[in-house]
Amino acid sequence: MSNQEKPVAPASAQPAQAQYFTGTAWVKMLAGPGNSTDCTVGDVLFEPGCRNNWHSHPHGQLLVVTSGTGYYQEKGQPARLLRPGDTVVIAPEVVHWHGATATDWFAHLAINPSASQGAPVWLEPVTDAEYQAVH
Amino acid sequence: MSNQEKPVAPASAQPAQAQYFTGTAWVKMLAGPGNSTDCTVGDVLFEPGCRNNWHSHPHGQLLVVTSGTGYYQEKGQPARLLRPGDTVVIAPEVVHWHGATATDWFAHLAINPSASQGAPVWLEPVTDAEYQAVH
Numbered sequence: 001m002s003n004q005e006k007p008v009a010p011a012s013a014q015p016a017q018a019q020y021f022t023g024t025a026w027v028k029m030l031a032g033p034g035n036s037t038d039c040t041v042g043d044v045l046f047e048p049g050c051r052n053n054w055h056s057h058p059h060g061q062l063l064v065v066t067s068g069t070g071y072y073q074e075k076g077q078p079a080r081l082l083r084p085g086d087t088v089v090i091a092p093e094v095v096h097w098h099g100a101t102a103t104d105w106f107a108h109l110a111i112n113p114s115a116s117q118g119a120p121v122w123l124e125p126v127t128d129a130e131y132q133a134v135h
Numbered sequence: 136m137s138n139q140e141k142p143v144a145p146a147s148a149q150p151a152q153a154q155y156f157t158g159t160a161w162v163k164m165l166a167g168p169g170n171s172t173d174c175t176v177g178d179v180l181f182e183p184g185c186r187n188n189w190h191s192h193p194h195g196q197l198l199v200v201t202s203g204t205g206y207y208q209e210k211g212q213p214a215r216l217l218r219p220g221d222t223v224v225i226a227p228e229v230v231h232w233h234g235a236t237a238t239d240w241f242a243h244l245a246i247n248p249s250a251s252q253g254a255p256v257w258l259e260p261v262t263d264a265e266y267q268a269v270h
Contacts, residue, residue: 037226038248039174039195039248087166091171091172111174111197113172
């Protein structure tokens with residue numbers, strides 16, 4: 001189903017929390033919870049078609065795209081097509097989703113400042129209609 | 136002087152602040168000061184032999200290595216050799232330096248939580264003797 005080769009999954013990556021994703025994603029924590037900066041960094045890989053649910057972060061999040069092609073969409077806004085090197089600044093409490101395009105793998109770093117001070121707020125899945133509409 | 140080809144300098148990169156570096160480095164801000172997460176992200180490229188001065192960060196910093204070979208050293212500790220994918224968590228107020236090896240280019244993302252709440256504290260240059268000793 002992919003028009004590109006599967007990227008190498010990060011060594012020691014774990015499947016992402018399935019209840020918050022449509023499709024399969026893997027996460028390797030590069031800097032985990034409880035580190036001295038209170039900023040966590042994860043390397044996230046999405047298979048084609050995979051996206052996370054609508055959600056928000058109490059202290060925001062930054063994404064740095066490392067491979068493939070994906071989308072970022074804030075509620076009520078057009079989606080943004082993402083390629084390697086692109087960076088997304090997600091403001092606190094803004095409802096959004098991110099994930100791969102239907103045909104490509106997608107990987108980004110997810111940077112979470114003040115990680116101990118509030119967990120993501122997970123909402124409903126991105127429906128197939130919502131997902132197909134951005135393509 | 137390099138045993139590998141020069142990586143592509145980040146588009147729109149600027150020379151790093153020369154007074155805090157030995158040799159030349161370039162910085163492209165991926166998420167600059169004043170963004171809604173108060174966490175900045177820069178893409179930093181060091182030429183072979185280039186390193187920054189001893190310094191510390193009031194709220195710490197994270198490095199994610201993206202290409203080449205470099206070193207990270209905390210004051211009084213052995214240096215750590217860094218390769219792509221390696222991550223360094225730098226605790227608040229810990230005095231350290233980072234930079235390329237003598238023969239390779241080196242690039243990392245520098246992630247700065249709570250960036251508006253305190254600037255780095257810059258100290259003396261890493262001497263040639265200190266630098267050569269880690270090789």
